[in-house]
Amino acid sequence: MKKLRNKKGFTLTEMLISVLLLGFVSIMVTVMTSAILSSTTTMREVAQAEILGSEALDNLQGQLRVARSVTINSDNVTFDINSANKGYVFSVNDEGKIVMEHEKDGEMKSELLFAGASYGNLRVTGLQFTGDKDKKTIMITVEISFGDKTLWSGSVTVKPLNGITL
Numbered sequence: 001m002k003k004l005r006n007k008k009g010f011t012l013t014e015m016l017i018s019v020l021l022l023g024f025v026s027i028m029v030t031v032m033t034s035a036i037l038s039s040t041t042t043m044r045e046v047a048q049a050e051i052l053g054s055e056a057l058d059n060l061q062g063q064l065r066v067a068r069s070v071t072i073n074s075d076n077v078t079f080d081i082n083s084a085n086k087g088y089v090f091s092v093n094d095e096g097k098i099v100m101e102h103e104k105d106g107e108m109k110s111e112l113l114f115a116g117a118s119y120g121n122l123r124v125t126g127l128q129f130t131g132d133k134d135k136k137t138i139m140i141t142v143e144i145s146f147g148d149k150t151l152w153s154g155s156v157t158v159k160p161l162n163g164i165t166l
Contacts, residue, residue: 090113138164
């Protein structure tokens with residue numbers, strides 16, 4: 001009787017090694033894809049924070065540059081837009097958005113500084129005004145965060161056309 005030796009096909013060991021290698025490659029692809037997606041999300045949040053921060057600084061700078069009068073104390077900056085609109089104060093509300101507050105008809109009114117801006121999940125976590133009496137300038141610093149992670153911080157110096165009071 002003749003022994004049959006079929007040389008076609010794979011042994012059980014070869015099949016197990018192939019399945020293990022395929023599984024290992026699949027896991028590596030999944031991990032790499034996850035890391036790439038996470039990195040893309042972080043880059044998008046940083047880009048949004050940069051845009052939001054730049055818009056905030058531009059808007060604050062524009063408001064203070066043309067203000068009729070600007071007063072800086074330890075807590076905030078107060079400015080008058082014109083003789084009818086006085087006592088405006090910049091602040092950050094509970095939602096992490098920059099607002100201009102002022103008293104009108106005996107009650108405090110609050111309006112978003114730039115309502116069209118897309119904050120998404122970003123929050124303004126820092127807003128600071130520092131005056132330089134000698135140079136008659138104000139340094140504005142804004143900090144934008146996502147959760148407890150600061151994504152962007154920037155500052156700009158402005159010289160109000162009508163001077164400042166410290």
